[in-house]
Amino acid sequence: MVRRALTRLLLGVNAFLLLLAVSLGWQTGQWLEISPSAIFPELLAVAGVAPKPDDLISKQWWQDEVQYRTRISQGQTYSVCLFGDSISSALGNTLGDRTFNFAISGMSSVSLLPQMQNLVAASTRCQQVIFAMGTNDACYDITNDQFVANMHQAIVLARKLSATRIIILPAFYSTLAASRKIFLAGTLARVEEINALLRKVAINEQVTLIDQGLNSLYQGQELKANITTDGVHLNATGRILYRNALMQILYYPSVSS
Numbered sequence: 296m297v298r299r300a301l302t303r304l305l306l307g308v309n310a311f312l313l314l315l316a317v318s319l320g321w322q323t324g325q326w327l328e329i330s331p332s333a334i335f336p337e338l339l340a341v342a343g344v345a346p347k348p349d350d351l352i353s354k355q356w357w358q359d360e361v362q363y364r365t366r367i368s369q370g371q372t373y374s375v376c377l378f379g380d381s382i383s384s385a386l387g388n389t390l391g392d393r394t395f396n397f398a399i400s401g402m403s404s405v406s407l408l409p410q411m412q413n414l415v416a417a418s419t420r421c422q423q424v425i426f427a428m429g430t431n432d433a434c435y436d437i438t439n440d441q442f443v444a445n446m447h448q449a450i451v452l453a454r455k456l457s458a459t460r461i462i463i464l465p466a467f468y469s470t471l472a473a474s475r476k477i478f479l480a481g482t483l484a485r486v487e488e489i490n491a492l493l494r495k496v497a498i499n500e501q502v503t504l505i506d507q508g509l510n511s512l513y514q515g516q517e518l519k520a521n522i523t524t525d526g527v528h529l530n531a532t533g534r535i536l537y538r539n540a541l542m543q544i545l546y547y548p549s550v551s552s
Contacts (some may be wrong), residue, residue, distance in 0.1 A: 351402065357399065361413060373419075375391070376397055378397050378428065383396065402428070427464045428463075433488075462544060479526065
């Protein structure tokens with residue numbers, strides 16, 4: 296038993312040291328942009344830093360937040376309902392009259408479904424639904440098939456909310472530096488993969504995917520460093536650009552689409 300415990304301890308220490316070396320190598324630009332979980336899944340698991348699933352539904356603070364928003368929107372009809380994560384949540388309710396920002400920090404397509412199911416049960420109505428999802432899915436432990444199935448189900452729920460216009464936004468890119476930091480953001484390659492899946496979902500469900508206007512946030516496939524606080528989340532300038540893009544999409548659809 297003692298020998299087995301010592302072996303596990305040594306494996307954990309070695310895994311941590313190797314992971315640290317990989318992380319430092321990325322930050323100095325000396326490694327190829329390959330996710331560590333793709334190279335050393337066993338070592339990452341031993342070290343306790345393997346990608347984690349979205350477990351928000353088990354968090355009391357998230358349950359309270361969803362319950363609060365469900366109660367105050369019960370039986371209400373909104374012109375626009377926005378669903379997303381911390382990037383969208385930071386906008387607040389600033390998209391005009393009779394709009395509701397349901398975005399919550401940490402959200403992915405996994406926690407999106409129970410949130411929307413609560414709203415359907417509460418007879419909330421949304422004429423337009425906009426999904427700004429996928430950014431957290433890019434760094435959570437989720438398969439492509441599950442992500443696609445979740446987004447299909449989210450669109451079904453949006454229609455149950457009486458949405459006559461459903462819009463999907465691409466997942467947000469981070470800066471290159473942020474994408475190389477484990478758990479701060481998904482790799483740029485994974486975000487692009489998620490966006491390819493979102494495009495397929497939009498086509499299959501015959502809903503609109505729009506990225507016009509959001510291009511002002513990026514330099515190629517990388518978030519501009521001067522509009523972010525940490526390489527992922529938007530600062531005041533970035534939030535204004537994002538909000539302006541949403542306003543264009545929602546209120547001038549002929550221009551944005």
